[in-house]
Amino acid sequence: xxxxxxxxxxxxxxxxxxxxxxxxxxxxxxxxxxxxxxxxxxxxxxxxxxxxxxxxxxxxxxxxxxxxxxxxxxxxxxxxxxxxxxxxxxxxxxxxxxxxxxxxxx
Numbered sequence: 001x002x003x004x005x006x007x008x009x010x011x012x013x014x015x016x017x018x019x020x021x022x023x024x025x026x027x028x029x030x031x032x033x034x035x036x037x038x039x040x041x042x043x044x045x046x047x048x049x050x051x052x053x054x055x056x057x058x059x060x061x062x063x064x065x066x067x068x069x070x071x072x073x074x075x076x077x078x079x080x081x082x083x084x085x086x087x088x089x090x091x092x093x094x095x096x097x098x099x100x101x102x103x104x105x106x
Contacts, residue, residue, distance in 0.1 A: 021066050028062045 016024075032055055039045035046052055 015069075016066060024062065024066065028058065032058060 035051075036042060036045040039051075046055075
């Protein structure tokens with residue numbers, strides 16, 4: 001007779017609960033909703049094939065992440081030196097500043 005799955009021990013971090021999965025999907029929809037609003041609604045955003053592909057990849061990766069047991073934390077704190085001499089600058093913030101600087105009127 002197979003073991004009862006409700007009482008069988010599982011490895012830590014192998015699954016997330018339904019509530020957390022739903023919360024992740026809702027936050028992903030909200031994350032995509034901001035650019036949709038910026039483009040003037042669904043019609044304006046989804047009129048571009050590249051943005052349709054971007055939205056599809058975003059949701060595909062989000063759904064795939066729900067079934068993985070990955071963890072980005074190595075459990076070891078990093079030192080103050082970052083690779084490539086970036087110091088404590090977050091790469092996403094650096095790209096955002098660069099993009100904002102490129103779109104300034106001349």
